[in-house]
Amino acid sequence: MYPDIILRLPEWLAGELQSPAQRFSTLEERMAFVIRLAERNIQEGTGGPFGAAVFTQETGELIAPGVNIVVASHCSLAHAEAVAIMLAQQICGTFDLSADFLPPLELVTSAQPCIQCYGNIWWSGLQRLIVGASKADVEALTGFQEGPVPENWVETLEHRPPLPPIRVIQNVLREEACAVLRAYAENGGLVYNPDVM
Amino acid sequence: MYPDIILRLPEWLAGELQSPAQRFSTLEERMAFVIRLAERNIQEGTGGPFGAAVFTQETGELIAPGVNIVVASHCSLAHAEAVAIMLAQQICGTFDLSADFLPPLELVTSAQPCIQCYGNIWWSGLQRLIVGASKADVEALTGFQEGPVPENWVETLEHRPPLPPIRVIQNVLREEACAVLRAYAENGGLVYNPDVM
Numbered sequence: 001m002y003p004d005i006i007l008r009l010p011e012w013l014a015g016e017l018q019s020p021a022q023r024f025s026t027l028e029e030r031m032a033f034v035i036r037l038a039e040r041n042i043q044e045g046t047g048g049p050f051g052a053a054v055f056t057q058e059t060g061e062l063i064a065p066g067v068n069i070v071v072a073s074h075c076s077l078a079h080a081e082a083v084a085i086m087l088a089q090q091i092c093g094t095f096d097l098s099a100d101f102l103p104p105l106e107l108v109t110s111a112q113p114c115i116q117c118y119g120n121i122w123w124s125g126l127q128r129l130i131v132g133a134s135k136a137d138v139e140a141l142t143g144f145q146e147g148p149v150p151e152n153w154v155e156t157l158e159h160r161p162p163l164p165p166i167r168v169i170q171n172v173l174r175e176e177a178c179a180v181l182r183a184y185a186e187n188g189g190l191v192y193n194p195d196v197m
Numbered sequence: 198m199y200p201d202i203i204l205r206l207p208e209w210l211a212g213e214l215q216s217p218a219q220r221f222s223t224l225e226e227r228m229a230f231v232i233r234l235a236e237r238n239i240q241e242g243t244g245g246p247f248g249a250a251v252f253t254q255e256t257g258e259l260i261a262p263g264v265n266i267v268v269a270s271h272c273s274l275a276h277a278e279a280v281a282i283m284l285a286q287q288i289c290g291t292f293d294l295s296a297d298f299l300p301p302l303e304l305v306t307s308a309q310p311c312i313q314c315y316g317n318i319w320w321s322g323l324q325r326l327i328v329g330a331s332k333a334d335v336e337a338l339t340g341f342q343e344g345p346v347p348e349n350w351v352e353t354l355e356h357r358p359p360l361p362p363i364r365v366i367q368n369v370l371r372e373e374a375c376a377v378l379r380a381y382a383e384n385g386g387l388v389y390n391p392d393v394m
Contacts, residue, residue: 001210075286087202091200163342
């Protein structure tokens with residue numbers, strides 16, 4: 001009676017991947033990859049200037065990439081972080097990315113999570129969060145809003161008993177991440193907050 | 198290279214629907230419907246004790262139902278509210294439920310949105326939120342956590358310039374909504390916060 005909800009990565013994404021279990025040793029390599037996804041997403045016109053991916057924390061194996069596909073997929077939930085999380089969970093076969101049979105997993109995102117992605121991360125089972133551009137960068141450079149993320153958002157993620165902590169590392173390749181945001185705005189990219197449509 | 202992300206409503210849900218554009222005149226009728234979905238979701242073993250639906254605000258036409266399908270669909274985002282929002286957006290063909298071609302739409306949910314659904318609602322385009330059981334009810338009766346929802350969450354939704362307000366109405370059939378939560382806990386329903394698996 002109702003259709004399935006289907007979210008699909010853009011076709012160009014396959015071209016960014018070199019092997020099924022590609023490894024990225026350093027945090028900078030992981031961040032450069034997701035910034036590259038954000039950049040391609042702009043160039044290809046497939047969504048907003050945001051990229052993210054789930055990696056194994058220790059070895060940097062790519063589990064699932066994500067880009068913002070809100071407009072194309074008719075889904076306000078489909079931020080880059082959410083797409084990467086949902087895809088990782090589907091691939092791992094569990095709603096809990098901290099399940100015993102999995103190694104510690106982390107989310108690398110080109111920009112600080114908005115209020116929605118903050119909530120997505122909260123219940124995801126991810127154990128670490130790596131951030132490029134800040135909330136202030138996103139809002140100042142693009143006009144995209146981030147919503148009512150708590151001032152002490154890092155502290156809330158890192159200390160949340162009885163839930164396990166989610167460690168946060170910020171400002172990884174921040175300038176490079178900001179450059180993509182700036183390019184999007186300068187090229188007149190759509191800012192699709194629900195007030196502007 | 199990567200699979201699609203697919204979320205599917207449980208098959209029993211079709212049996213709860215009487216016609217494609219079923220109408221529910223009062224808020225109580227709309228709430229009774231989503232509580233019934235929560236109840237069936239328990240009985241059928243298809244997910245947590247939560248139901249939600251998107252309706253047209255003025256006429257009460259059902260646009261999209263949702264139930265919690267986190268465990269079955271391997272997706273920590275698939276709370277009842279999120280499923281209803283994503284399905285409504287897919288059906289309406291837009292990420293913005295406040296698009297000009299749509300009438301004002303509302304979300305009716307059997308329990309107060311958690312931190313994740315709070316963020317989902319923020320960007321959804323929904324114009325009104327109708328709530329049954331409270332956060333305190335959910336946490337006290339089931340053990341499910343709601344996360345760091347702001348104390349002044351109603352105020353933040355109702356007054357958020359430059360975004361349009363989302364009006365909140367609470368405590369609609371609250372006792373009936375609590376009864377479903379209580380039944381879930383008493384029957385040993387799985388509480389799947391990521392710490393307990």
